[in-house]
Amino acid sequence: MHQFENETKKFLEELKNGSSNILVAIRVRPLNQKERSVSEFETIRILDGKMIVLMDPESEREDDLLRKNRLKETNFAFDFVFDQWTPQQKIYENTTEFLLEGVLEGFNTTVFCYGATGSGKTFTMIGTQQETGLMPRALQSLFNYSESDRFKDTQFKVSYVEIYNENIRDLLTSEDKNLEIREDKNNGIQISGVIEIDVKTVNEVLSLLKVGNRNRSKEATDANKESSRSHAILQIQVECKDKAAGLQEQIIQSKFSLVDLAGSERAANTNNRGLRMVEGANINKSLLVLGNCIQSLSEANEKGIKNPFIPFRNSKLTRLLKDSLGGNCRTVMISNVTPSVSSFEETYNTLVYANRAKNIKTVANRNVLVAQNHISNYALLIQNLRQENEELKLLIQQQQLNSFTPQTKLPIINQKTTPVPQLSLKQQVNELETTINQNVSDIVEAKNKLYDLEQQQNHYQQNITFLQIQKGRTQDKFDQMKLLEKIDNAKTQKAIFKQCEDDLKQQLLEYDIRKVDISKQVLQIQDTNQKNYLQGIIKQGELKIENVELQIQEKRRRYQETIQDDQVRQLRTQIHQQQQAKQIQSAKSKSSQQNGPKKVPSLPGVDSPYYSITGGQTYAVQRHQKQKSHLKLPPVLQIGQLQKSPKTQNQSLISNPLKYRMAQRYTTRFNRPPSYRPPSSSRKSALGKYINRSLDLGSGRESVNKSSGDLQNSVSLRKLKKLHQNYQNQRFERVMSGKKNQNSMPYFGSKILLPGMVHKSPYVKNFQNNYEPIEIKKERLKMLNINLKAQYGDKFLLQN
Numbered sequence: 066m067h068q069f070e071n072e073t074k075k076f077l078e079e080l081k082n083g084s085s086n087i088l089v090a091i092r093v094r095p096l097n098q099k100e101r102s103v104s105e106f107e108t109i110r111i112l113d114g115k116m117i118v119l120m121d122p123e124s125e126r127e128d129d130l131l132r133k134n135r136l137k138e139t140n141f142a143f144d145f146v147f148d149q150w151t152p153q154q155k156i157y158e159n160t161t162e163f164l165l166e167g168v169l170e171g172f173n174t175t176v177f178c179y180g181a182t183g184s185g186k187t188f189t190m191i192g193t194q195q196e197t198g199l200m201p202r203a204l205q206s207l208f209n210y211s212e213s214d215r216f217k218d219t220q221f222k223v224s225y226v227e228i229y230n231e232n233i234r235d236l237l238t239s240e241d242k243n244l245e246i247r248e249d250k251n252n253g254i255q256i257s258g259v260i261e262i263d264v265k266t267v268n269e270v271l272s273l274l275k276v277g278n279r280n281r282s283k284e285a286t287d288a289n290k291e292s293s294r295s296h297a298i299l300q301i302q303v304e305c306k307d308k309a310a311g312l313q314e315q316i317i318q319s320k321f322s323l324v325d326l327a328g329s330e331r332a333a334n335t336n337n338r339g340l341r342m343v344e345g346a347n348i349n350k351s352l353l354v355l356g357n358c359i360q361s362l363s364e365a366n367e368k369g370i371k372n373p374f375i376p377f378r379n380s381k382l383t384r385l386l387k388d389s390l391g392g393n394c395r396t397v398m399i400s401n402v403t404p405s406v407s408s409f410e411e412t413y414n415t416l417v418y419a420n421r422a423k424n425i426k427t428v429a430n431r432n433v434l435v436a437q438n439h440i441s442n443y444a445l446l447i448q449n450l451r452q453e454n455e456e457l458k459l460l461i462q463q464q465q466l467n468s469f470t471p472q473t474k475l476p477i478i479n480q481k482t483t484p485v486p487q488l489s490l491k492q493q494v495n496e497l498e499t500t501i502n503q504n505v506s507d508i509v510e511a512k513n514k515l516y517d518l519e520q521q522q523n524h525y526q527q528n529i530t531f532l533q534i535q536k537g538r539t540q541d542k543f544d545q546m547k548l549l550e551k552i553d554n555a556k557t558q559k560a561i562f563k564q565c566e567d568d569l570k571q572q573l574l575e576y577d578i579r580k581v582d583i584s585k586q587v588l589q590i591q592d593t594n595q596k597n598y599l600q601g602i603i604k605q606g607e608l609k610i611e612n613v614e615l616q617i618q619e620k621r622r623r624y625q626e627t628i629q630d631d632q633v634r635q636l637r638t639q640i641h642q643q644q645q646a647k648q649i650q651s652a653k654s655k656s657s658q659q660n661g662p663k664k665v666p667s668l669p670g671v672d673s674p675y676y677s678i679t680g681g682q683t684y685a686v687q688r689h690q691k692q693k694s695h696l697k698l699p700p701v702l703q704i705g706q707l708q709k710s711p712k713t714q715n716q717s718l719i720s721n722p723l724k725y726r727m728a729q730r731y732t733t734r735f736n737r738p739p740s741y742r743p744p745s746s747s748r749k750s751a752l753g754k755y756i757n758r759s760l761d762l763g764s765g766r767e768s769v770n771k772s773s774g775d776l777q778n779s780v781s782l783r784k785l786k787k788l789h790q791n792y793q794n795q796r797f798e799r800v801m802s803g804k805k806n807q808n809s810m811p812y813f814g815s816k817i818l819l820p821g822m823v824h825k826s827p828y829v830k831n832f833q834n835n836y837e838p839i840e841i842k843k844e845r846l847k848m849l850n851i852n853l854k855a856q857y858g859d860k861f862l863l864q865n
């Protein structure tokens with residue numbers, strides 16, 4: 066715990082210094098009345114205020130292909146995880162308060178809430194009358210700070226806008242006008258035409274917040290009674306003169322943004338139709354782009370890619386948040402989740418996004434303008450002016466002197482031979498050279514990006530095809546709906562990349578036009594040497610572009626090859642599987658056509674029970690007795706054998722009890738049939754060591770101490786397994802091919818199903834051995850016993 070606190074402190078210090086990743090906090094909201102009435106348990110557990118454990122409520126569903134490989138529990142770690150009972154004040158202190166001083170020191174700061182609809186974003190950002198959220202608390206503190214001597218004369222300008230259906234609307238006016246975004250090198254992202262109101266007191270800004278919230282687009286949906294249908298962005302532009310900076314006066318400018326996003330929602334969950342659905346689609350689209358930006362930024366940070374392509378321009382929201390995510394800004398992301406079972410999917414997605422956002426790094430710099438008009442600089446300024454004044458006076462005097470000399474004396478020829486035109490040619494050539502090179506590198510970059518975009522689209526197309534196949538296979542309506550949703554998402558993603566591709570193609574056209582312009586300008590140059598030089602550079606550029614195109618073609622070809630290879634591999638396995646299935650089918654039909662008892666392969670692991678014949682008496686007969694090396698008992702004489710053998714032979718068999726044993730009545734543990742295996746602790750291996758487990762090879766036994774890893778016999782475990790497998794396969798084939806086994810008796814593992822009996826195992830339901838009925842057999846036994854009695858007395862009587 067102590068270690069955690071230290072780590073957190075260190076992280077917050079780094080964040081304050083502007084060199085750290087985004088702070089990501091999770092807030093879990095309590096279950097509401099409706100959820101409490103249906104939810105059996107909460108899907109979230111929080112450990113140490115840092116770890117969150119998400120439990121899949123449906124991980125047990127075996128029929129669900131999508132969940133087949135999913136873990137029951139997923140763990141995530143974040144900078145802070147706030148539980149259901151965390152008060153607003155604590156959330157404010159841990160996520161926002163410590164950054165406010167930094168805002169007045171010139172650091173751009175953004176706090177935004179992310180999460181599914183109804184997960185508590187607005188509650189966190191705006192709050193209620195009793196429990197005010199981050200926005201009013203932060204504004205209050207900001208004004209309190211500004212009252213200190215250091216930040217006196219701070220000016221605040223407030224703007225409050227919403228992005229609704231991809232349009233930016235001003236919330237501080239009732240006028241319904243769409244605003245545009247402008248990107249400025251010095252001031253970063255700006256909304257042109259937005260109303261910025263100078264505020265002097267906290268009450269003023271709070272009342273503006275109220276006005277804005279009233280104007281905000283809200284509607285009731287199934288998921289939330291008061292669902293925000295737009296992304297709301299409250300921005301405070303701070304300009305302050307820092308008195309602590311000594312003689313040089315510093316003007317500090319910064320932006321403090323508080324963003325309440327609209328909730329991501331599943332059409333299936335909200336039952337939205339018509340306008341609500343269009344809103345939902347737009348909300349989801351911008352959040353999807355936000356997710357893509359987060360993913361790209363996080364990947365770029367992980368892989369150390371410089372100047373990565375981030376699709377900020379694909380939505381208004383991401384354009385506005387560009388600085389907050391990838392630029393000069395300290396950023397806090399609060400992800401809101403609900404622990405209800407019905408929102409499991411949304412909670413999972415939110416946590417995955419939040420987890421990715423942890424990797425994003427921003428570099429926040431102080432935005433300080435040094436004002437050079439302080440009193441200490443006036444002396445220098447005046448001195449410079451004086452010097453300039455003196456120089457000017459001197460110049461005027463000289464001109465007055467010159468005015469007495471005739472103008473014609475001026476060397477006209479000098480004017481003509483001035484190197485100005487030559488210099489301008491050189492400048493022109495230099496300029497053209499830079500433009501040509503710039504254009505070439507722009508084209509190369511665009512071509513590479515185009516290829517990347519094409520790949521992304523291919524990737525999503527493959528995804529779509531895979532999901533469509535899955536959808537075709539599943540019968541479950543719920544699963545189908547989920548798959549459909551995934552397909553839609555993949556299609557939207559693909560469409561976004563397509564849009565980017567089109568934009569880039571348009572830009573490429575512009576580069577081509579520029580190329581033609583440059584060539585024209587080069588042709589107009591009089592100096593042949595310079596012209597040739599520039600034309601050489603153009604040629605070089607064209608070769609470079611050609612080279613890149615060839616590389617891309619090669620990449621494309623290799624990609625196609627891998628796809629084709631994959632397809633061929635898939636086809637091959639499919640054909641192989643079909644052939645195998647056919648073989649099995651034909652073998653089965655062959656064996657079912659045979660007369661006599663149905664042959665069933667031995668089922669490893671199915672421990673067939675003993676079978677009761679009549680009167681509760683139980684028999685068991687052991688097969689392949691001779692081969693069981695470690696059981697030194699003589700083999701059991703089969704009843705079938707007795708019946709088939711002529712009488713004399715039977716007598717000789719029976720007369721040698723050491724060679725053959727008869728099936729015995731199973732009463733105590735001393736006269737159990739040989740199939741009985743003593744407990745492993747008392748069993749010895751061939752090497753005389755006690756063993757824990759043994760591997761039954763069917764023919765003889767090889768024992769391996771699995772738990773200690775010791776090989777008890779001199780055969781390796783792998784070899785034993787292989788032998789066992791081969792043996793099983795042989796048995797299976799023998800049965801399938803209809804070859805009769807030794808006794809023509811169906812067998813299950815090591816036991817034989819006696820005639821007339823039904824197998825009890827669920828694996829071989831309703832299987833009946835239709836051999837001679839037991840009553841007839843009993844009669845024969847009776848007769849046999851009469852004969853035996855006549856010859857040997859009671860000594861070798863057969864029991865039934």
Ligand SMILES: Nc1ncnc2c1ncn2[C@@H]1O[C@H](COP(=O)(O)OP(=O)(O)OP(=O)(O)O)[C@@H](O)[C@H]1O
Pocket residue numbers: 093094095097149180181182183184185186187188189289291292293294326327328329401
């Ligand atoms: N931490 C919390 N404690 C108590 N109630 C909460 C909490 N979080 C959310 N709620 C309640 O849950 C409901 C939905 O919350 P809220 O409107 O903030 O969700 P939202 O994420 O903003 O949804 P949307 O995206 O649809 O606007 C509200 O009635 C709110 O009061």
